[in-house]
Amino acid sequence: MVFLALRHLLARKKQTALIMLGIFIGTAGYVVISSMILGVQDFMRDSIIENDAHIRISAREEPVTPESIRTELFDANEFVRWRILPTGRRGHAHIQHAQGWFDRLQANPDVLAYTPNLITQVIFRRGSTTHSGTLIGTDPIRQVRITAIEDNIIEGSFLDIGHSGNRIVLGDGLLEKLGARVTETVLISVGKGEPEPFKIVGTFHIGIPQFDDTMAYGALGDVQKINRTPSRITDIAVRLVHPENAGNIAATWKSIAVERIRTWEDINEQILSAFKVQDAMRYIVTVAILIVAAFGIYNVLTIVITQKQREISILRSIGFDSGDILRLFLFQGWLMGAVGGLLGLGAGFLLCIYLGSVQFYPENVAMKGYLPFSFDPSIYLVGFCLAFSAAVIASILPARHASRLTPIDILRQGME
Structure with missing residues (x-):
């Protein structure tokens, strides 16, 4: 045959x-x-997976509604009629019971590490050059356990943001767009607030534009100060022992939490x-x-x-x-x-x-x-x-x- x-x-x-x-x-x-x-x-x-939280616990956006305003400003038996319905969002969304989350995460065997974050949109300025981006306030010692940011530093040290004074670490793409160098100072402003000087103590390269071109890290206290939200955090970044279990763990947390719970898959769905x-x-x-x-x-x-x-x-x-x-x-x-x-x-x-x-x-x-x-x-x-x-x-x-x-x-x- x-x-x-x-x-x-x-x-x-x-x-x-x-x-x-x-x-x-x-x-x-x-x-x-x-x-x-x-x-x-x-x-x-x-x-x-290596450069972002496996699960991110975020404050929910709090929209202003007629019912919420009526409850806060008027008695229950008062009749309220609106000529123009109130709309918008409350000034600063933040996690209200952060310590409860810290205790829960500390006791959870599936959690490898966690850190509080304050994430805010800012304007970076150097001379006549401006660029919008994301400033993340964090505890540097805890952050290096959440992501591989320290391994991606190409100049300087990530832990230097924890030293006294306003210090930041920028993505190399953002650094290039600003035309700045490590050891120089850039001005950072939030909204219509006055710009604050921050010293660049390092730069990182991850290889993904959404990180390298727009992101910067600073000490949590420094970012809270420039954001005018002392002692407040917007996120808790969580690293798991097994990232593939993020969906199941997040589903359990969603059933008992008022905060927004997102996995790394949810955040990067696109x-x-x-x-x-x-x-x-x-x-x-x-x-x-x-x-x-x-x-x-x-x-x-x-x-x-x-x-x-x-x-x-x-x-x-x-x-x-x-x-x-x-x-x-x-x-x-x-x-x-x-x-x-x-x-x-x-x-x-x-x-x-x-x-x-x-x-x-x-x-x-x-x-x-x-x-x-x-x-x-x-x-x-x-x-x-x-x-x-x-x-x-x-x-x-x-x-x-x-x-x-x-x-x-x-x-x-x-x-x-």
Whole structure:
């Protein structure tokens, strides 16, 4: 059976080679595209997990409503009629019972660390250059247990923000936009308040623009002072022992809390949604390539069956039944799919290793200038299954047609 299948395929070497080349390219392309996309996704996911809280407990926005104003300013039996309904938001949202949360988190075995934060939107100014951004007030000693910020410092020290005086650490993208350097001073203002000078004591690079281009850290007390909210916090950043359990833990906390509870997946929902689109696109591209290869297999087997009708007749005459003929031509398709798929996997693997060693961008860009590639075994398993499945499906119709041919049918076609 194997000998006959190989003989049929080798009888038309060019066509067989071209079809296997199509499967080879499709499989190798799937491996490279999938490895690169999953590598970038893993890098982004790891960066998010390592550089932000796994769960963030935030103060809820308190909108001003007619009912809330009536309750605070009037007696229950007084009738109140509004000419203009009051709207808006209360001055500063903050966590009102922070100590209760601290006690709860301290006693929770799933919590690795936590720290209070005051997060506010500010304007950074250096000379005539201004830029908006996010200023996070934190306890630096606790913060380094929540995120990998200290590991991402490229100049200075994160812990220096804890020293006396207004000190901040900026993302390198924000530092560049301001045209500033470490040891220089920038002015920071909140809303319409007077700007306060802050000394830059360090800069960090995470590799994600939403962090590097807009974010700065300062000591909690300094940020509370510039925000005019002494002793208040807006968030509690929590790091878990197992980040994958964030959803279940957050769901439990939501049932007993008035604060807003968000996991790292909730906060980065748009990024994670983009991952799903990328996954869909890589499958669409690969399937399109393999469909072309599958049509090639179909055409080759159809031509082989047409040209080998005399041999099929002889095989049927010496005892081959329809099942044997079916398996003979199915095996030819399987063989092309298996060999082309395996060669494609090997080529894709080697190409990923090579591309992963090439520095495409400057070292200070995300991922140190190198493209990240994932070598997850599932990529290669799925790639081979796609290639082999395309070959199997493409072989079914020609093989069934060949199995239905009888010596009498072949003789009749020859006489015609």
